Amino acid sequence: MHMRKKKNRDARLLKVDGLRVRQAEPVPADPSVESREPAPGKVLLDESFAQKGDLYLEIGCGKGTFACETAKRTLSEDVRLLAVEMNIDAMLMAMEKCASEGCANLKFLNINAEKLPDVLPPGSVSRIYLNFSDPWPRNRDRHRRLTSEKFLQVYRQLLAPGGDIRFKTDNRGLFDFSVESFKQNGFEIAEISYDLHSSEWNEGNIVTEYEQKWSEKGFPIHYLRASLSQ
Ligand SMILES: C[S@@+](CC[C@H](N)C(=O)[O-])C[C@H]1O[C@@H](n2cnc3c(N)ncnc32)[C@H](O)[C@@H]1O
Numbered sequence: 061m062h063m064r065k066k067k068n069r070d071a072r073l074l075k076v077d078g079l080r081v082r083q084a085e086p087v088p089a090d091p092s093v094e095s096r097e098p099a100p101g102k103v104l105l106d107e108s109f110a111q112k113g114d115l116y117l118e119i120g121c122g123k124g125t126f127a128c129e130t131a132k133r134t135l136s137e138d139v140r141l142l143a144v145e146m147n148i149d150a151m152l153m154a155m156e157k158c159a160s161e162g163c164a165n166l167k168f169l170n171i172n173a174e175k176l177p178d179v180l181p182p183g184s185v186s187r188i189y190l191n192f193s194d195p196w197p198r199n200r201d202r203h204r205r206l207t208s209e210k211f212l213q214v215y216r217q218l219l220a221p222g223g224d225i226r227f228k229t230d231n232r233g234l235f236d237f238s239v240e241s242f243k244q245n246g247f248e249i250a251e252i253s254y255d256l257h258s259s260e261w262n263e264g265n266i267v268t269e270y271e272q273k274w275s276e277k278g279f280p281i282h283y284l285r286a287s288l289s290q
Contacts, residue, residue, distance in 0.1 A: 072156065079155045079168050113136075119189070135164065136165060192228060197233060205237065219288060224250065230274035230279040232282065253283045
């Protein structure tokens with residue numbers, strides 16, 4: 061997503077600072093102390109956010125419509141969402157939306173998804189949402205797609221047993237690529253539709269910014285849920 065640097069960005073970021081989680085400074089581990097702290101270099105999510113219930117991720121949250129609506133409809137103290145976005149200007153808009161709408165149990169992390177294993181413990185995530193990920197249509201850019209092998213290996217490490225990935229896109233090329241990529245990287249396709257909005261999976265569907273834009277133009281929305289093969 062191309063986005064201009066926001067006016068007064070630093071001051072605006074400070075105002076919503078409480079909604080962010082950051083990477084902790086690496087601290088030397090003391091092997092004699094049994095600690096609930098994450099391993100050195102892991103993100104220190106604050107207690108209430110990190111240490112109980114399920115953690116969901118949305119990767120590439122854009123301006124935050126999906127994350128905020130998910131917070132209102134489905135999140136709770138026991139199910140929290142960490143919205144990951146590498147574009148700080150998009151993430152600023154998402155955080156401002158979250159603040160103005162009073163969304164609870166939702167926090168934000170400004171990082172490239174490929175770095176997630178450096179900051180989240182293995183097996184700590186129970187669901188990953190990939191919504192309208194950039195298609196990178198040129199073959200030579202395929203390693204940048206969020207459903208390419210490199211990223212699926214990242215998600216494998218992060219997901220807890222029984223965890224899954226929910227992926228939506230209007231882009232048929234990216235979708236076909238992703239179906240194969242999930243299968244080749246040890247995931248099972250548990251649900252699939254080439255027209256989500258007229259399918260059995262549409263109930264409770266939360267529409268994203270891109271989903272609204274492309275479905276209004278008449279494009280069908282493709283959807284799949286992939287779970288780890290046993
Ligand atoms: C096409 S937009 C979709 C935004 C939103 N999910 C929606 O459906 O409206 C894709 C978003 O993913 C973010 N993104 C792309 N690659 C990423 C990565 N490797 N790590 C984190 N965010 C990424 C982009 O910055 C952009 O905001």
